[in-house]
Amino acid sequence: MDKLERRDFLKKASAATLAGGAALVAGCASPKQQEAPTVRSTRTYEWKMVTTWPPHFPILGESADMLAQWVEEMSRGRLKIHVYGANELVPAFEGLEAVSQGVAQMCHSASYYWAGKAPASQFFAAVPFGMNAQQMNAWILGGGGLKLWEELYMPFNLVPMPVGNTGFQMGGWFNKEINTVGDLKGLKMRIPGLGGKVIDKAGGSPVLSPGGELYTNLERGVIDATEWVGPYHDYLMGFYKAARYYYYPGWHEPGTVIELFANKNAFEQLPKDLQTIVRTAAARSNVWTLSEFESKNNIYMNKLINEHNVQLRQFPDEVLQTLRKFSQEVVDEVVETDPMSKKVFESFSAFRKNVTGWSQVSEKVYYARISL
Amino acid sequence: MDKLERRDFLKKASAATLAGGAALVAGCASPKQQEAPTVRSTRTYEWKMVTTWPPHFPILGESADMLAQWVEEMSRGRLKIHVYGANELVPAFEGLEAVSQGVAQMCHSASYYWAGKAPASQFFAAVPFGMNAQQMNAWILGGGGLKLWEELYMPFNLVPMPVGNTGFQMGGWFNKEINTVGDLKGLKMRIPGLGGKVIDKAGGSPVLSPGGELYTNLERGVIDATEWVGPYHDYLMGFYKAARYYYYPGWHEPGTVIELFANKNAFEQLPKDLQTIVRTAAARSNVWTLSEFESKNNIYMNKLINEHNVQLRQFPDEVLQTLRKFSQEVVDEVVETDPMSKKVFESFSAFRKNVTGWSQVSEKVYYARISL
Numbered sequence: 001m002d003k004l005e006r007r008d009f010l011k012k013a014s015a016a017t018l019a020g021g022a023a024l025v026a027g028c029a030s031p032k033q034q035e036a037p038t039v040r041s042t043r044t045y046e047w048k049m050v051t052t053w054p055p056h057f058p059i060l061g062e063s064a065d066m067l068a069q070w071v072e073e074m075s076r077g078r079l080k081i082h083v084y085g086a087n088e089l090v091p092a093f094e095g096l097e098a099v100s101q102g103v104a105q106m107c108h109s110a111s112y113y114w115a116g117k118a119p120a121s122q123f124f125a126a127v128p129f130g131m132n133a134q135q136m137n138a139w140i141l142g143g144g145g146l147k148l149w150e151e152l153y154m155p156f157n158l159v160p161m162p163v164g165n166t167g168f169q170m171g172g173w174f175n176k177e178i179n180t181v182g183d184l185k186g187l188k189m190r191i192p193g194l195g196g197k198v199i200d201k202a203g204g205s206p207v208l209s210p211g212g213e214l215y216t217n218l219e220r221g222v223i224d225a226t227e228w229v230g231p232y233h234d235y236l237m238g239f240y241k242a243a244r245y246y247y248y249p250g251w252h253e254p255g256t257v258i259e260l261f262a263n264k265n266a267f268e269q270l271p272k273d274l275q276t277i278v279r280t281a282a283a284r285s286n287v288w289t290l291s292e293f294e295s296k297n298n299i300y301m302n303k304l305i306n307e308h309n310v311q312l313r314q315f316p317d318e319v320l321q322t323l324r325k326f327s328q329e330v331v332d333e334v335v336e337t338d339p340m341s342k343k344v345f346e347s348f349s350a351f352r353k354n355v356t357g358w359s360q361v362s363e364k365v366y367y368a369r370i371s372l
Numbered sequence: 373m374d375k376l377e378r379r380d381f382l383k384k385a386s387a388a389t390l391a392g393g394a395a396l397v398a399g400c401a402s403p404k405q406q407e408a409p410t411v412r413s414t415r416t417y418e419w420k421m422v423t424t425w426p427p428h429f430p431i432l433g434e435s436a437d438m439l440a441q442w443v444e445e446m447s448r449g450r451l452k453i454h455v456y457g458a459n460e461l462v463p464a465f466e467g468l469e470a471v472s473q474g475v476a477q478m479c480h481s482a483s484y485y486w487a488g489k490a491p492a493s494q495f496f497a498a499v500p501f502g503m504n505a506q507q508m509n510a511w512i513l514g515g516g517g518l519k520l521w522e523e524l525y526m527p528f529n530l531v532p533m534p535v536g537n538t539g540f541q542m543g544g545w546f547n548k549e550i551n552t553v554g555d556l557k558g559l560k561m562r563i564p565g566l567g568g569k570v571i572d573k574a575g576g577s578p579v580l581s582p583g584g585e586l587y588t589n590l591e592r593g594v595i596d597a598t599e600w601v602g603p604y605h606d607y608l609m610g611f612y613k614a615a616r617y618y619y620y621p622g623w624h625e626p627g628t629v630i631e632l633f634a635n636k637n638a639f640e641q642l643p644k645d646l647q648t649i650v651r652t653a654a655a656r657s658n659v660w661t662l663s664e665f666e667s668k669n670n671i672y673m674n675k676l677i678n679e680h681n682v683q684l685r686q687f688p689d690e691v692l693q694t695l696r697k698f699s700q701e702v703v704d705e706v707v708e709t710d711p712m713s714k715k716v717f718e719s720f721s722a723f724r725k726n727v728t729g730w731s732q733v734s735e736k737v738y739y740a741r742i743s744l
Contacts, residue, residue, distance in 0.1 A: 074446055134506060134539075134666055137659055142667035157531035158464040167506075168734035196518055204498050230734070249737040276445040277649075283656035287509055294506055295723070298730035312733070320572035320741060351667070354744055358670035361684070362602070364739040365621040366504050369692060371736070 016258065043272060047081045049106035052113060052213045055085025058293045060258065063285045064108040065165055067260070070281040079274050081106065092210035092290045096261075100156045105266040108163060110128055111149075111259045112193030113208075113347050119127070119154070119334050120341040122347050124149050124170075126253035128327035130348070133165040133255035133290050134363070135355045143351040148344050157264045162256030163282040164289030167297075170252030171315055172227030173218070173243035178315060181322040190214060190226040194330055195252025201326040212238070218242040227252065230293060231295045231301035240308040251323055258289060386401045412547035413643055419453045422467045424485060426584045427457025430608055431664045432630065435536055435657045438481040439632070442653040451646050453478065464582035468633075477638040484565030485522075485580075490528070491706050492713040495720050496521050498541075498625035500699035502720070505537040505627035505662050506735070507727045512629070515723040520716050529636045534631030535654040536661030539669075540697045541622030542606065543687055544599030545590070545615035550687060551567045553694040562586060562598040566702055567624025573698040583609070590614040599624065602665060603673035612680040619685050621696060623695055630661060 049068065053060040061083075068081035084104070086092035095107035096114045112125035123130075124145070130175045131139060139145040140162050172191070176183065185203035196206030207223050217223045219242040226243070227250065228234050234246070260282050267275065304310040315323075335342045421440065425432040433455075440453035456476070458464035467479035468486045483520060484497035495502075496517070511517040512534050524530045544563070548555065557575035568578030579595050589595045591614040598615070599622065600606050632654050639647065647653070676682040687695075707714045 138666035142663040291510040291514040294510035361620040367736040
């Protein structure tokens with residue numbers, strides 16, 4: 001689907017929604033007439049949430065479904081959210097436009113998918129050699145990150161919030177060993193965001209495919225390599241059938257934030273209690289999501305290694321050092337050409353410096369000396 | 373206050389509450405008669421939450437206040453929670469009895485304070501050389517921990533849930549250097565839970581003081597040393613005025629879970645939407661709390677070192693190795709004498725093994741090779 005076709009698609013979807021009844025349009029509500037009026041509003045809202053994930057996809061899709069359920073329960077049915085998998089309502093990477101225009105009221109995704117529209121969005125998902133899950137949450141929730149994120153999404157008529165985290169990721173699936181950076185040359189690899197630009201610098205060709213198409217692309221040789229998430233997800237995707245070497249560490253995504261954003265008008269038209277319900281459900285999903293990844297990854301790592309003969313490999317120091325240098329260059333380039341990226345990255349890197357100082361006597365020491 | 377006095381106190385508090393009106397008793401509700409009846413119940417509930425922390429204490433007390441606010445907002449005033457600091461309604465360490473008996477409907481605390489009543493409770497707060505915040509959440513929420521915790525609290529008529537985490541803690545404040553385990557001999561140190569038993573094994577005298585009394589005890593020499601939380605809290609407590617050496621790592625509390633528990637009858641009498649609101653608010657508080665500690669600790673660590681000449685010290689390997697051995701012995705003793713502790717620790721240690729396997733290719737590598 002090219003740009004023009006996509007725009008048509010969105011227009012049609014938007015028109016269809018409008019034709020389908022005002023109740024489904026962003027922020028428009030259908031008062032339940034059958035109920036006696038009370039002091040408290042009983043206005044109900046029906047929202048659509050599009051996602052970047054296949055329908056009911058483990059953890060990511062599941063958490064979107066659970067969020068909708070929690071919101072419905074807490075609001076006693078006053079806010080109903082219908083969750084759509086990628087391509088069920090709009091294509092996987094059309095969530096931003098769809099919610100911006102009110103085709104849907106919400107999107108569950110990862111913000112680096114919108115790098116083409118807002119380069120600074122990448123800093124709210126994953127930065128190569130950046131911060132892990134605990135640190136990203138601390139920056140966004142306790143270090144001023146959310147305010148900048150809101151500022152960034154304002155022109156798109158969107159309100160963003162964190163809704164999950166994948167935790168530290170794996171480096172990806174390859175069919176040859178990566179002994180030097182030279183081994184990345186010519187490689188067509190699925191890798192989004194800033195990590196993709198780093199692979200580009202290393203002479204590879206980064207490709208952005210939605211999750212639903214990844215396995216087929218890898219199996220058919222449309223791509224030579226792919227990163228995705230971690231052992232649990234990667235096992236379910238079946239990558240071990242199409243690639244042999246499984247690399248760590250995931251230098252490009254140390255703790256990828258899953259985002260939830262709402263159409264700003266729709267969100268602001270919600271009464272205060274429903275706004276708080278949405279924000280609180282998002283936070284519950286945040287801790288649930290990370291806990292699921294953290295509890296399942298090792299089980300599936302063992303399956304991959306013991307049942308499917310996957311070869312676990314660690315990137316050599318030389319490779320990581322070069323990728324770190326490239327990452328710095330990539331970030332510098334983004335920051336030089338985009339004032340908002342500069343502003344966001346200044347906050348990001350000041351916070352990283354701060355939190356890394358603390359980790360020297362805390363988490364780093366935990367992993368090195370306490371948890372053996 | 374001795375045991376008998378405490379029991380009297382609780383009885384009186386309970387009687388006072390009963391006399392004060394049925395609306396304040398666990399689970400009893402006052403239907404709002406001024407509202408027209410609707411399909412949805414408009415019954416309101418007024419709850420009391422006791423805490424182990426000084427009133428409005430930074431992060432811990434603040435998060436209890438915020439939780440009450442979120443619950444009130446989300447429920448549109450149908451569940452109002454009044455938060456009491458330690459000793460405002462019942463003494464700091466009487467929360468379990470108070471909520472069990474319905475003097476209050478909720479308590480915000482840390483479960484190792486109830487070790488005398490339920491030894492296994494310690495495993496849901498902090499285990500020396502155990503799991504950190506991310507891993508504890510994963511065990512409790514994604515690894516079966518919560519079910520065991522509920523089973524443990526059932527005989528007390530309580531429903532527990534995680535509501536926060538302090539993150540990795542510091543080793544504590546001392547007025548002499550700790551170069552060998554022998555330096556711990558004879559030391560009166562405030563340290564709760566299993567860590568306290570380890571200090572006992574090392575020849576020290578563990579003391580359990582509530583936060584509100586700690587500084588005075590340290591300053592007056594009632595105790596020689598204390599651990600508390602981390603740089604942010606420890607700075608606010610003023611410990612740097614009474615002790616010179618600040619040690620890391622906090623081997624005894626790698627990621628202490630803050631707990632919320634409710635009187636079981638009261639909780640079960642809440643309609644489903646209010647139950648979900650409480651659980652969801654607790655999860656939001658969980659991620660908020662850890663993010664606050666993570667974002668503030670380094671700032672205050674710098675203040676302690678640069679403005680107050682605090683001497684930062686690392687426990688030598690030999691000390692940690694001996695404390696690790698003692699910790700294993702302490703856990704073995706608890707597990708041998710208490711079947712529920714055995715059951716809980718089996719789950720805990722199986723999960724720790726699992727998650728530590730994953731950390732070898734993820735967080736451990738992140739701190740060692742990515743975040744420099």
